[in-house]
Amino acid sequence: MVIAVLAAFLAAAVVMGSTAAVSRRQDKVAVVDVAWGLAFVAIALVLAVLSADLHSWLLAGLVTVWGGRLAWHIGRRSRGHGEDPRYEKMLGAPGWGAGAGTVITRVFLTQAVVAFVISAPLQVAAAYDxxxxxxxxxxxxxxxxxxxxxxxxxxxxxxxxxxxxxxxxxxxxxxxxxxxxxxxxxxxxxxxxxxxxxxxxxxxxxxxxxxxxxxxxxxxxxxxxxxxxxxxxxxxxxxxxxxxxxxxxxxxxxxxxx
Structure with a gap:
């Protein structure tokens, strides 16, 4: 169970960390919305590889279909648009104008932690029959x-x-x-x-x-x-x-x- 928990958190952190780098380069925080579904996909796939049983692979398939479609939908919808007003209001400035520490802590780290917590049923499923x-x-x-x-x-x-x-x-x-x-x-x-x-x-x-x-x-x-x-x-x-x-x-x- 401990290995499943650590693997889930690491998967969420890697996805959100990579997305933060892309976001910084584009100076657009809203790209995190595309990564939201993909973070769960990464968690589910890592847990399925660790458990190597039919149950976890079934769950990984469901999560991948859901998260992949959501990422594709949001990415296609937001293409060509600027910063999402929600993030500008949250951070007090567009893009990374509020500072790297603020953006990483309030957006990317927060979403990584939330994805990790929400994935608890997947973590438990990977550890037990x-x-x-x-x-x-x-x-x-x-x-x-x-x-x-x-x-x-x-x-x-x-x-x-x-x-x-x-x-x-x-x-x-x-x-x-x-x-x-x-x-x-x-x-x-x-x-x-x-x-x-x-x-x-x-x-x-x-x-x-x-x-x-x-x-x-x-x-x-x-x-x-x-x-x-x-x-x-x-x-x-x-x-x-x-x-x-x-x-x-x-x-x-x-x-x-x-």
Whole structure:
């Protein structure tokens, strides 16, 4: 277990350290968003190599599909754009203007530590044998639901943005966006609950309960801190938003209301 923990932290540190070097060269902190999913991919693959069992390789496959797609999506979406205003506001200056120590500590080191903590179910799964294989497949099903919400939600948003501004609705409220105001963030949460079920809970109640903080923390942050509610501070200024928000739930989906 100690080796798995150390390997996970080292993998996250290497990815974020390499990304910090690229970021410094480009003077753009937002490249860390591309590395977020890749940090989990690195952790999962290193743990799979160490454990060399089917369970960890299955988890590594799920994480690689999720993290690889997320990195590709964010990288393609951000290409040609400048610094993300979120990081400029956080650091008080664009790019690395706040100083290397501040940027590394507040962004890259923080994200490496968070990725390491969130990956706890993968670390436990690499150290112990599966007890309940049906629970593994239940977790895979939950992961699949989350991945579907992410992929379809992102595709629907891209199709909406591709339409001329003057001919598209003020608010995207069709498809999954009529079920939840943030289908991609909800999907992200489901992915990590699925990995927790397939990874830690399948080992037994004790490993499951001791790592439940990981998907719970991921859900809390993407709903309340870095994701949905942060985005809504700007989205809520759009025309028709209040009516949309009254009909469609913030996070957990439900059938559309008329």
């Amino acid at each position: 599966v007890r309940w294989w049906p629970v593994v497949w239940l977790g895979v099903a939950v992961w699949a639901v989350g991945f579907w919400f992410e992929v379809v939600g992102d595709a629907q948003l891209e199709a909406y943005k591709a339409k001329p501004r003057e001919s598209r609705p003020k608010i995207l409220d069709t498809g999954l966006w009529g079920w939840t105001r943030h289908p991609n963030y909800f999907g992200d949460a489901c992915v990590w609950w699925g990995l927790w079920v397939a990874g830690a809970l399948s080992l037994g109640w004790l490993p499951g309960l001791s790592t439940v903080f990981a998907p719970a923390a991921m859900t809390f942050f993407i709903r309340n801190v870095t994701g949905a509610k942060l985005l809504e501070k700007t989205m809520s200024q759009r025309e028709g938003w209040d009516e949309y928000a009254a009909r469609v739930p913030l996070f957990f989906p439900r059938p559309p209301r008329s």
